[in-house]
Amino acid sequence: MNGKETYDKLKEMAFGEGIDLFRIADADCFLDSEYEGNRPQDFLEDVRSVIIIGSVVPNGVVDPLPKGRSQYTNTLMAATALLRVASFKLARFIERTGHWASIVPNEGSEFGYWYADKDTLRADLSVKWAAYCAGMGNYGINQLLITPEYGPRVRLTAILTDMVLDYDGKSMPLISDACGDCRRCIQVCPVQAIHEDGTFERFKCKEYMFSELGGLRCGLCLKVCPPGSGNP
Template sequence: MRQDTAEIKEQARRLGADFVGVADAAGFLNPGYTGNRPQEFMPGIRSVIVVGVVIPKGCVQPLPKGRPEYTNTLMAGTATLRVIAFRIARDLEKQGYLAALVPTEGSEFGMWYADRETLRADISLKYAAWLAGLGTYGLNQLLITSETGPRIRMTAILTDAPLDTDHPKEESFVRPECAACQKCVKVCPVGAISADGTFRPQACRDFMFTTLGGLRCGMCIRVCPL
């Protein structure tokens, strides 16, 4: 029996989500995807429900001033997403399906959720969001949405429920505008973002968790014109 996907999306929005999409879990088996696969955790997975909220402009525009306010606002987004995803997961299991929550991207636990060496998460939320047609990648390695650019926060629910899936809106990962812009490359305080598209996550991590004492940086989001 196929679940009512529209009803799940409406439930997410009712609980506070600003956007929601469903990715076909089979997309993680594409040869071009080199990250961890959700099938390794849930062999019978069919769908990945991606849920997101928009981060208010008021905490982004003053950066680098106001990093405590920026960080606290991000954590509030994390708390909101956890409640939304947990409610959806519980409802799916009440209907006889399996469901598990993916750690929220950029959560307050930071690298605890990821491999210590590679900083790679169990699954890529950004890739799931791209599969679900919610946006494309920026040069800053963040998901860029058409409505609010990278000023978002996401989580996902892994489930074996058969849902109607969405599809990528763009074939390419990286937004073409990034090549001529490169504002994020220039503003990064530790040079973690390169013009050729390579990214040094360890440099980003060390700056936030050592130099800033756990506060988030946010400068690549602050300068993004998208």
């Protein structure tokens, strides 16, 4: 199969598993001067492609927040489970063709703290950056990926591989136009973790969810973004 045929096959497999969003980025996007952070090339020298898959978070668990946090948390976990199964099947398919594939860790919170470096709360690589480079969406002030179809109400994971594939290209500004004069995520955050200058205090957010909420997820900056958003 050539790159296009493999792209189509992987996408068909992903949608067959119930995945809602599928795009592929050139792994060189992490070498882009716009990107600052961890690079998969640091631990996988011959990585060539990043396959990003996404699952929608149902409106029925987001809209009632902050009520129903247990339902919201459980639903994030369910989306994570779906992504894990789908990414595993895609990885196995890729390896049967003679290439290698590695699944990026993902878990059931908005910002992926469980698998992050404990000192920085940063992951080995940013799935959101790869998703942005593949045109899946762009960033909000709340640091979430805002997709045209579902706003930030999506869960994501990625598969890294040495396989060369057809790539989807970015075509959006880095920061979503939806932010404009909107500051709802800043106003709603109970611990003032989100700042207008684009900085984000990860430890404040993590402490709130893992200590004050006892491990339940918060979701308020996702709920209010962008104004009036919700899944079609």
